[in-house]
Amino acid sequence: MKSSGRVRVALIGCGRIARVHRSYLEKIADAELVGVFDVDQGSRESFVAGSTLPAFASLAELIESARPDVAHVLTPPTTHAAVAKQLLAAGVNALVEKPLAMSAAEADEVVAAARQAGAWVSVDHNRFFDPVVQRAAAAVESGRLGDV
Numbered sequence: 001m002k003s004s005g006r007v008r009v010a011l012i013g014c015g016r017i018a019r020v021h022r023s024y025l026e027k028i029a030d031a032e033l034v035g036v037f038d039v040d041q042g043s044r045e046s047f048v049a050g051s052t053l054p055a056f057a058s059l060a061e062l063i064e065s066a067r068p069d070v071a072h073v074l075t076p077p078t079t080h081a082a083v084a085k086q087l088l089a090a091g092v093n094a095l096v097e098k099p100l101a102m103s104a105a106e107a108d109e110v111v112a113a114a115r116q117a118g119a120w121v122s123v124d125h126n127r128f129f130d131p132v133v134q135r136a137a138a139a140v141e142s143g144r145l146g147d148v
Contacts, residue, residue, distance in 0.1 A: 006032040010066055010092075012059065012083055013074035014038035014047035017097060021072050022047075035066035038075075059083065063090045072124070073097060081106045084121055088113040093120040 009031050011018050018036070025031045035054045038044045044055035056062035062071075063086075070093040073083045081101040084094045088110070100123045101107035114121040127133050140148045 006030050008032050008034045008067060008069045010034055010062055010068035010071040011036045011074060012038075012062075012071050012087075013076075014040070014043040014055075015074060018047060018072075018074045021074060034068055035062050037062040059086055063087070063092060068092055070095060070120075078102055081110050084110050085113045088117045088119045088121060091117050091119055095122050095124050097124050099123070 037056045048055045073096040
């Protein structure tokens, strides 16, 4: 972290959900959005249009130049594990949109990468506390829906 105490955040993937993440981050005084990366140049350029937010042409360049403390992995699900492992190997904490990985073995690799790097990885279950989801979870847990 910078001496100012602000958390340096990067967004990996500039699709629709990235705009949601950006809107929340802009409301957090202790968060500083330091850069974005997307493999698609048009998506990158569209996302940063009208701002001074830097867009990077590679993940390695973002890691080296923007030096984020944490990155939100907002790419297609099949890429989540590989992107997270690259971030973690560089010592960057990762918040990964669901799913974390496409298999249990791949998820285990991500967790191992986090442990090896001494970094954090978490899955963004953004609807977990939604009242509808909570009621559904309670119904499953109570057995009211049978064997789920």
